Amino acid sequence: MNYIAAIGKYFIMVGEVFKKPTKWRIMRSLILKEIDELIYGSMGIIIFISFFIGGVVTIQTALNLNSPLIPKSLIGFATRQSVILEFAPTFCSIIMAGKVGSYITSSIGTMRVTEQIDALEVMGVNSLNYLVFPKIIAMLLYPFAIAIAMYVGIFGGWVAGAFGGYAPSGEFVKGLQLDFIPFHITYSFIKTLVFAFVIATVPSFHGFYMKGGALEVGKASTTAFVWTSVVIIILNYIITQLLLG
């Protein structure tokens, strides 16, 4: 019953976020600050993870395709499909749930504990709009980060394949171009946008409604990461079933 109440409260919160907007001049600077913090600040980890995941996918695919009848180009094909369909959007989103999600929960949670949110409310500011809306808008740029993750992941696969001796460069590139379906990119960006919304709002919910002191801020961050990951995984299944199933 508590879970149902929390889900209801989450959707009410989301509704409140879009009410009584903050003055555009102030909101613009908040959005730019959040883009810097949430997207630009995460590029390093996204690029790092994507490169090595791409490499690992290539190596594992190559090691499993040991029949001489299977062309080496399939390694490039499998890497492309795995990175575009799953690793870039979903794996990076789980990492972002940890990095960005815990930042969002702890920053909003600390504002709750130190009564800064009460101060906003007393002034007549819609604190949910002020705090959460810029994060949602900033996260609309998340698909751009994932596009880079796709590119870097495939590049990492090519590096591992070509320089590790698993797939010749030409074969790998041939595989990358094999049976390319543009809708897979669309599918990937659709789910990335949904995950972006989840990463912006679920941790905000846990930070905004937390109770207690500094210890509870830490607990709320952990809970937010767990729930954001759970929601991402469930939505990943639903979106895949709806769009590709």
Place this chain on the structure above:
Amino acid sequence: MIEVENLHKSFGEAHILKGISTTFEQGKTNLVIGQSGSGKTVFLKSLLGLFEPEQGKICYNGDYYWDLTSAEQRDLRQQMGMVFQGSALFDSMTVQENVMFPMDMFTKQSKGEMQDRVDFVLKRVNLIDAHEKYPAEISGGMQKRVAIARAIVMNPKYLFCDEPNSGLDPKTAILIDNLIQEITQEYNITTVINTHDMNSVMEIGEKIIFLKDGYKEWEGTNKEIFKTDNEAVTNFVYSSELFKKVRQMYIEERN
């Protein structure tokens, strides 16, 4: 003027406020006193509209707060200034940005006009060289003064302070108390202060209400509080040896 009628507030099973009725007059420093856990903060936050009471009414100059639309409530809140117990300054903003924030948010004043007003209120609270500092870089007393400056920058009709001198040394505490009283009289606003500091009661308590276990146990002035025979009040007021001696002197004088 703020009128409170039969205010009740609960959190789950815990009944915190139990039918509080009182009036806070304009141009006076009204103090809400009581031990920790007596319901002072819940009472203050209920006055501010942060907690919705289950029963009772809060009336601001004839407007019943919970009968107003949410837009009207927000407009009314813009006439309120609040000094939180921990100051509640925005960590990511400088002192100047903190004070300017409400004006930036709700007025169409030019940057120059806002700057003039910020300079004026910071000077009024005796903070001249702290404009560019962050809250973490200034002392607790200075943070309280910044919070007061932020609370009065929009010329509020109502000023609320939750234990404004907690955690401060006695000298700074008196400065803060006097500053609040001066501002109350200067701008003719309705001020409500939560405190359990007897120095504040003696210095600035023009009207005092005493809360005990969620009930309003007593109300009067800072002169009357030392003469009352209400046992709960005397137990609270004379909990320190110094005040016990004051009481003893008063009784001897009376006899």
